[in-house]
Amino acid sequence: MQQKDGKDQQRYVSRQGDTIVRVARRFGINMTALLAANPLVTEGEALQAGTELVVPSAVGLAESQPPPGRGLHADEPAPYGFAELMDDVAALQRRFSFLHTETIGTSVLGRRIVALRIGTGGKVWFANAAMHANEWITAPLLVRFAADCAAALEAGERFRGRDMARLLAESSVWLVPLVNPDGVELVLTGLPGEPAYDAQLLQWNHGVPRFTRWKANIRGVDLNDQFPAGWETERDRRAAEGPGARDYGGPAPLSEPEAEALARFTRERDFRLVLAFHTQGREIYWNYRDYEPPEAEELAERFGRVSGYRPVKLSGSDAGYKDWFIAEYRRPGFTVELGFGVNPLPVSQLDDLYEEAAAILLAAFDA
Ligand SMILES: [Zn+2]
The missing domain is CATH 3.40.630.10 (Zn peptidases)
Structure with missing residues (x-):
C-alpha cells in the first residue's frame, strides 16, 4: 500500500486501524513532520481506511522504530x-x-x-x-x-x-x-472495518463515527456490568435499552x-x-x-x-x-x-x- 512518489517523498494509503501516530511510527518519522505534510489530517483522530498520506523525506520504508528510552x-x-x-x-x-x-x-x-x-x-x-x-x-x-x-x-x-x-x-x-x-481499538481508531459490526456500531453510536464516549466491548456490552453478582438488579437499575456505549450488561452474565x-x-x-x-x-x-x-x-x-x-x-x-x-x-x-x-x-x-x-x-x- 505504499509507493514511491518522486525522489524524496512517498505516498501511503492508510489501512483500517491506522492513526497518524501509528503511521509515523511505521515509517520511523516525526509525527510533526507527517502532520505538516498532510494539513487535512488532525492529530488524535482515527484515519479513514484509504486516506492517502504524503510521507515526507527519503526515510525509506523501515518497519516500526522502537520507541526511545527503554523501548516501551x-x-x-x-x-x-x-x-x-x-x-x-x-x-x-x-x-x-x-x-x-x-x-x-x-x-x-x-x-x-x-x-x-x-x-x-x-x-x-x-x-x-x-x-x-x-x-x-x-x-x-x-x-x-x-x-x-x-x-x-x-x-x-x-x-x-x-x-x-x-x-x-x-x-x-x-x-x-x-x-x-x-473496545479500546474502537475508541482509538474508529470502526473495525468488519461488515458484521460497522453499520450496527454506527447506529448504536447515533451515527457518530468517533467513539470517544464508548466504554463497552465491540458488541455494545459494558463488561463491568457483566459479572454474576446482582446482575439482574444492575440490569433493572440501569434500564439500558440494549447494546450501546455504556450501561448495557448483556443478554446474560458473562455472555x-x-x-x-x-x-x-x-x-x-x-x-x-x-x-x-x-x-x-x-x-x-x-x-x-x-x-x-x-x-x-x-x-x-x-x-x-x-x-x-x-x-x-x-x-x-x-x-x-x-x-x-x-x-x-x-x-x-x-x-x-x-x-x-x-x-x-x-x-x-x-x-x-x-x-x-x-x-x-x-x-x-x-x-
Ligand atoms: Zn470504568
Whole structure:
C-alpha cells in the first residue's frame, strides 16, 4: 500500500486501524513532520481506511522504530492500544526471561487478552485495566509497572524504596493490562472495518463515527456490568435499552468472551486481593453489599494515603468485577478510579497517573 512518489517523498494509503501516530511510527518519522505534510489530517483522530498520506523525506520504508528510552510504548505519552501492548509484551519477554506471559482468552474480534506475571511467591494478587474502552490510559500503567518491577529485580535495586527481590519472592503479581482490546481499538481508531459490526456500531453510536464516549466491548456490552453478582438488579437499575456505549450488561452474565475470560482466569487462581483500574474520579471503591472482609476498609485507607485518593463506600452498584470477586471469595477487591477529568483522560496525565497507580500497586504487596 505504499509507493514511491518522486525522489524524496512517498505516498501511503492508510489501512483500517491506522492513526497518524501509528503511521509515523511505521515509517520511523516525526509525527510533526507527517502532520505538516498532510494539513487535512488532525492529530488524535482515527484515519479513514484509504486516506492517502504524503510521507515526507527519503526515510525509506523501515518497519516500526522502537520507541526511545527503554523501548516501551507504555513510557510514551501517546495512544495505547492492542498493537502497542503486543509490541511491549514482546519487548518485555525478550528483556526479562523471568517475566511470565500467557493468553487468558480472546476478544469478540479475536484479539488476545494477555496476562503478565512477575514474582514467584505464594501471596498471589491481581490487577487489571482497560475494561472500559475509553479508559485505555490505564493499560500502559500496568505495563510500565511490570517493567519497573522487573528492571529493579534484575538489577538488584530498590524500586521506590521497596526491596523488589524480597517482595517478588513473597508475592506473585498477575497483571492484565487490556481487558477490552476491541473496545479500546474502537475508541482509538474508529470502526473495525468488519461488515458484521460497522453499520450496527454506527447506529448504536447515533451515527457518530468517533467513539470517544464508548466504554463497552465491540458488541455494545459494558463488561463491568457483566459479572454474576446482582446482575439482574444492575440490569433493572440501569434500564439500558440494549447494546450501546455504556450501561448495557448483556443478554446474560458473562455472555461476553472478555468478561468470561476474566472470570475464568480469576477462578483458576487463588487471588488474595484484586485491583481493577478505571478512570476517573480519584476514588477507591472497596465494598460490596457487606460481603467484603473486615480488612478491606483499612486497605482502602492505606491505598488512599499513598495516592491521595478518597476511599468510598458505595451502595447501589452491582455486577462489577470487584463486586463479583468480593461476593465470591469474601476477599478484598477494589475499583480504583484514577485521575480526574473527562474520559478519555489526556495522555499528558500519563506520568501523574502512573505515580498514583504505582503507589497503590506497591502498597498491595503489603496486604
Ligand atoms: Zn470504568
